[in-house]
Amino acid sequence: MQDIETAISLEGVQKSYGGAKGTLVLDNLDLQVARGSVHGMLGPNGAGKTTAVRIMTTLLAPDAGRVVVAGADAVHESGRVRSRIGLVGQYAAVDEALSGRQNLVMFARLNRYRPASATRRADELLERFGLGEAADRQVKTYSGGMRRRVDLAAGLVTAPDVLFVDEPTTGLDPGVRQDVWTAIRELVREGTTVLLTTQYLEEADQLADRISMLGRGRVVAEGSPSQLKATVGDDWLEVTPESEADWPLFRQKLSKWSSGEVSLVDGVIRVPLANRSSSMIGATAALHEATLPVRDLALRTPSLDEVFVQISGQTALETHHHITPETAGKDTK
């Protein structure tokens, strides 16, 4: 290993599908993941997450660039990489015709377990992922969440040096999602480095030490979850006046509480707030006193989505924290 502290290193990785003239999917992708950390790769549909994971797991050759995973080159030493990694792909990749138990025994055997130990290991995994009752049914009779659990269990037969999980909890109910997160955290305690891709900010926020935001095949932002949120700046209040004609009055009343420029865009007034709660209370009280008619009032916190929108100009989901002038007024007491 040239750098013992780096589990994954990507330098200038290029990939296009359909030949050199095809669509560019990964555009000069750089990524460094420290050993023992959880790295979240966040991006909207089609950002190139799965493509990047397939390259790092030796399933796809990059057109250009260097990929080192667990100390071995993913292109020239793919065998060594494979012996040190685990992969849980985006789509369930278990044998649907076999039962959950048969699948896990098979994957344990292929991970070098002897038959008796493979059976024992399969039982442990079934237990742990709450699949005991369905263990002997064919996987094709499982629900989506159960399938995902078998899939994860199959990826976690041994604790690999580096585990890749492509969208671990897409389509799972909240309870199962927690179980999956717990399983991933336990692996990290065992010393496994985890790279996970996700479209859920909450998931990245919950699990990842560092997040890379991927947009159109390149990293558009990177940092810890709180660093990323900080890059977007302050919270802000969104005020929708009944009538835009009142805008000068609104600006006059609100600028006192604002930490920046009060602006009007598409009939919505944006008031940056440096001191979240007290400024918000002051601003709403001022509007209340002036009896300015307000149609809607919302407190906005920059979410990772906003980081995304801000940085890449791409749209993502938006989170609104709605409050009414009345509840804001009550808070002043």
Next chain:
Amino acid sequence: MNTSTTPITTKPDGSTSPAARALADTWTITLRDLQHWRHMLGTRIFNWVWPIILMTLFLGLMGGALGYALGGSYLNFVMPGVLAMTVFLGLEGTMAAVSQDSSRGVTDRFRSLPMSGIAVVGGRCIADLLDSLVSLTVVFGAGLIFGWRPDTTGAEALAVLGLLLLLRVAMLWTGIFVGLKAPTPESLGPINMLVWPILFFSSVFVDTATMPRWLGTIADANPLSATATTVRELLGAPMTGGETWFAEHASTFAVVWPGLLIAIFLPLAVSTYRHLRS
């Protein structure tokens, strides 16, 4: 550090020698393919019986007319052809199984495991050959029940088995290659359709001498005809008047065609499996 949660309690304890692992992994994959039989027993049984259904159809349809022409029974003529057809149809099963695995991501998962590289295809080969052995036994038994009495010696019978399995191995590698290349199992539809003209423009069911000359030549050149005709000779079936160059050298072609297919598709399949998709 929370010591109460140790996810890995049972550790890998198998041999690390590459040869031992290749064997163990091949066996694991073979077993997995055999487990499919149990879970999809209906499909398997249908596949085993399907050649008999086709044969019965042809017996009823053409048995009378062709019986006279051949100066013997159509059953004795058709049975060797049906044996060749049985191994040929194994192609469909191989293609379907391989494309199913690769489109569902199972093949990718195998590829990302530290398992022996030859195990996936090796296991497939063993399981499919076993499947064809069962199939051949079923067809052979049905023939005997229908009143077929092959006239052969032990050595000839062994040669028959060898030729049939050789054709099956050729179909296996063709099937593995096509299955790996197919984007989805559904995309195999048109290729499966191709199986039928290959089957009917051969000497399996009809005497190629009764076809128009140009068609007879094509039919005689068909690898399936080479095996069918050679098996016919070895099993003492009523011989037909194939006069084309291909028919005269049927026994050579029964080895050359499968050999050629294997020489083409084995390396292609292995490199498709090994090499990364681009």
